[in-house]
Amino acid sequence: MFDLTLIGIGTGNPDHLTLQAIKAINAAEVILIPRKGAGKADLAELRRAILAEVLTNPATKVIEFDLPVRDEAIADYLARVEDWHDRIAAVWAKAIGAAGKVALLVWGDPSLYDSTLRIAARLVPPERVQVIAGITSVQALTAAHGIALNEIGAPFVVTTGRRLRDEGFPLGVDTAVVMLDGECSFQALDPTGVSIWWGGYVGMAEQIILGGDLAEVGPQIVQMRAAARAAHGWIMDIYLLRRG
Structure with a gap:
């Protein structure tokens, strides 16, 4: 043993x-x-x-x-x-x-x-x-963007790309951290009023980050992620979504 x-x-x-x-x-x-x-x-x-x-x-x-x-x-x-x-x-x-x-x-x-x-x-x-x-990558992401994980006194949810894609924005919260998402599942959401803070290789020398209104930067993130994955052969990424 x-x-x-x-x-x-x-x-x-x-x-x-x-x-x-x-x-x-x-x-x-x-x-x-x-x-x-x-x-x-x-x-x-x-x-x-x-x-x-x-x-x-x-x-x-x-x-x-x-x-x-x-x-x-x-x-x-x-x-x-x-x-x-x-x-x-x-x-x-x-x-x-x-x-x-x-x-x-x-x-x-x-x-x-x-x-x-x-x-x-x-x-x-x-x-x-x-x-x-x-x-955690959650800590590394919020540090890289210089943002707070939660709003004052408010809860948040950590979920997966699969659940975001299948179930939509989690109920009962305005902040969701999404992990294990190989398909940029935020594309399945109505982007109105939603902000995103995304990061690939967070905390590493290869770190790339992008944030803003989901409707505006979402397509840029999809392209950036694909290019980074092609360049390195792999990617670890994570993002935070916030409504309102």
């Missing part, structure tokens, strides 16, 4: 690491780095760059593994994700071997729209999992 530490690393900028994260990295016997294929090689390279800057323990072993892809032949979305998580857990187990203290570097924070904790539960009892909080 091993102990697993999930370390939030922010959005790929080594400056986002907390002192707690750096200590946890150097306390690990094994650090796992997933590889997501040639088109997303930058993601593994960013993890390597972070370790090159902060890992000083010569006894820590870094193991890389290839991340399995989702089986798109499984029609049901949740079943497809569950199958994928099962296969990722199996790859983890093989890579970990007999190690006692294992760490994974997780983008943003392990608690926000990330499946690492769910995959870990397939292998490790909760009492053997430690989570090191990280800067």
